[in-house]
Amino acid sequence: MSKNIYPLLDTINTPDDLKKIPITELPKVCEELRSFIIDELSEHPGHFAASLGVVEITVALHYIMKTPYDRIVWDVGHQAYIHKILTGRRAQFHTNRQYKGISGFPKPEESEYDAFGVGHASTSISAGLGMSVAANLKQEKDRHIVAVIGDGSMTGGLAFEGLNNASINPNNLLIILNDNQIAIDPIRGGMHHYLVNITTSRTYNQVRFRLSKLFTDFNILTSGKKRKITQITNQIKASFARQSNIFEGMNIRYFGPVDGHDCMNLARILNEIKDYNGPKVLHIVTKKGKGYKPAEESATEWHAPGKFNKETGERIISDPCGQPSLYQDVFGKTLLELAEKNDKIVGVTPAMVSGCSLNFLMEKMPRRAFDVGIAEGHAVTFSAGMASEGMIPFCNIYSSFMQRAYDNVIHDVALQKLPVVFCIDRAGLVGPDGATHHGMFDLAYFRCIPNLTIAAPLNELELRNLMYTAQLPGKGSFVIRYPKGKGVFCHCEWEQPFNELPVGKGRCLKPGNDFAVLSLGSIGNTATKAIKILEEEGWSVAHYDMRFLKPIDEELLHTVAKKFNRIVTIEDGVISGGFGSAVLExxxxxxxxxxxxxxxxxxxxxxxxxxxxxxxEVDLDVNGIANSVRKFLSKQ
Incomplete structure (x- = not known):
């Protein structure tokens, strides 16, 4: 970029370069970073609003800390773009989330400044605590560990587990609590209200901060007096806020709340508190989408907006008229229809209301739609509790996020044969979010669990009918997995009357004589196109849509095995232990x-x-499947 556009940013390739800039110039650095992010992401889409919200704290951290020796652990990683730009990746930033380009998330293999690989929420405190304890054990007294976590991620149980453990283990972890009152969707729950109460207690926080600094400056915070000082400050808190501070109650020193967009003040505070012994929390208040009005006004919409006109704020979206529906919208609209017919149906999601389209139900029936926060395990067991009382929960969790609730599925749902319907969104390869988000493992990890019915629809109409089937009496614990993105039908084609599908039964899509193709789920549409190519080459191919992984259609498999001595299985999950393995067994x-x-x-x-x-890349497109089949046939 031209130096006339980014005169300060053009001089910064590493945090050492940033430190050469006078502290009074940091606000200008922040302005240039915001402009750079807006310029780049308007053309090369990524996580937008979160990046704009953490400009100042990222600059302040790299200005004060000695990274990469000091460690910064980002939670989720949506907000790490500024960090990447300041740590040597500005020239490559236009490749962000693109094939063979830099990752959209912190990735240690990519840079020594990325202290810990992330992509899922609520991990930063536990990981940071582990690093801080390790530094303590290795006598690295001068190494600082910082965990940056949003208030959305603080709704996850793992964050509280980390806090609890931090209060008893020797460590000097600094937790930056980035409070912007929103994750992807607005935050719901007690943590949100608690943080709002803290931010209204400014008098207490100012007094406490000054008292703490006074005691430290005069070296009178000796070990014998610490408990007494803590009691005094907690009494001050009770006087001003009429409630205790959860962090101080866990022996974690609390500072804030402070303006998260005052870079110079953040740098000053970080410099003052970084060497305090013991775990500590700096509570900053920020605005998601800060500096770009459309994103400030609608942070959910601008979480990852795609391409947009940076001058007008108009998002560049293809005309949906006549286009196939998104699978998530088929789920959301179908769930609303089913809920209107069956008053036992409820919807549950861990902080993915708009992402999974539970918002359709939430807008019409808010008392029957539940956003439990970024807490997948709780979402499953919460659903199990409702199911035990006669409700029929549709629990929608992304495939890769469901990995975090595996034990809950086994212990709290399957073992008790409860009628929870798991709708597993984002199955298969999801695209730019990469390895942390691909839905690769669900078929394999669900298949070994007793009492589960596991289904994968070929298209949107099949998804609709599977959802209808799953909520009928006697269906038990039910898993329906489907991909991200568009299906194959427009609205008029999939919005059909409901039909019950026989559980554990597949179907023959087309007959053939030379060999059989067995597919499971939406990848069957790709298989159909590959089969057409092979038939044009003279092969007679039978194609079977299995629909169910468990119970698998043994009658159909007997029919296939008796007729064909060459069988191809196709799935968009890991080959180890999945659908193909079930057929082999x-x-x-x-x-x-x-x-x-x-x-x-x-x-x-x-x-x-x-x-x-x-x-x-993995030979699961039309030509890749056709080539794999050709090689298989040639060996026969």
């Missing part, structure tokens, strides 16, 4: 000698890019 257990080619995701983590690029 059936064939082996029943004495069939068919040759089987399993096509699915390889046994490795897959990086970021568009879904089209990634499916091509």
């Amino acid at each position: 059936f064939l082996a257990e029943n004495g069939y000698q068919a040759s089987v080619k399993r096509i699915g995701l390889p046994d490795r983590f897959i990086e970021h890019g568009t879904p089209e690029e990634l499916y091509h």
Whole structure:
């Protein structure tokens, strides 16, 4: 970029360069960073509003701390773009989230400044505490560890587990609580109200901060007097706020709240408190989308807005007229229809109201839609509790996030045979978010759990009918997994009357004589196109849509195995332990000698890019499937 546009930013390639700039110039650095983010993300989409909200704290941290020796651990990572720009990746930033480009999240393999790999929420305090305890054990007294966590991530149970442990282990962890009152959607729950109460107690916080600084400056905070001082400051808190401070109650020193957009003051405060012994929290108040009016006014919409006109704020969105529906919208609209017919149905999601389209139900029936915060395990057990009292919860969790609730599914739902319907969104390869977000493992990790019915729709109409089927009496614990993005039908084609689908039964999509293709889920649409290519080459191919992984259609498998000695299985989950493995197990257990080619995701983590690029990389696009089948047939 031209130096006339970014005169200060053009001089900064590392935090050492940043430290050469006078502190009075930091606000100008922040202005240039905001302009850079707006310029770049308007053309190369990414996580926008979160990045704008943490400009000042990121600059202040790198100005005061000695990174990478000092560690900064970002929670989730949506907000780490400024960090990446200041740590040597500005020239490559236009490749952010693009195929073979830099990751949209902190990634240690990418830079020594990325202290810990993240992508899921609420991990920063636990990871940072581990680093701080390790530094203590290694006698690295001068190493500072900072965990930056948003108030949205503070709703996750892991964050509280970290806080609890920080209060008893020797450490000097600094927790930056970035309070902007929103995650992706507005935050709901007690933590939100608690932080609001703290931010209204400014008199107390000013007095407490000054008292703490006074005691420290005069070296009178000896170990024998610490408990007494804590009692005094807690009494001050009770007087001003009429409530105790949860952090101080856990023996974690609390500072704030302070303006998270005053960079010079943040740098001053960080410099004053960074060497205080013991765990501590600096509570900053920020505005998500700060500096760009449309994002400030609608942070949810501008979380990851895609391309937009930076001058007008107009988002560049393709005309949806005549386009296939998003799977998430099919889920949301179908759930509302079902809830209107069945008063036992409720919807549950861990902080993904708009992402999974639970907002349709929440707007019409707010008492029957529940956003439990970023707490996947709680979402599952909360659903189980409602199911035990006769309700039918539709618990919508992204595939990669469901990994965090695995034990809850086993212990609290499947073991008790409770009628919870798990709608697993974002199955398969999801695109630019990369390895932390791909829904690769759900088929394999659910398949081994007793008492679960596991289904994957071929298209939106199938999703709709599976949801209808799952809420009927006697269906038990039900899993429905579907991909991110658009399906194959427009509204008039999938908005059809409900039909019950027979559980555990697949279907023949087309007959054939040379070999059989068995597919599970929406990847079957890609398989159909690959089969067409192979038939144009002279092959006669039978195609079966299995619909259910568990119970798998054994009658249909017997039919296939008796007719064909060459079978291809196709799935968009990991090949280890998934659908193809289930078919192999059936064939082996029943004495069939068919040759089987399993096509699915390889046994490795897959990086970021568009879904089209990634499916091509792993040979799960049309040509890749056709080529894999050709190689299999040639060996036969």
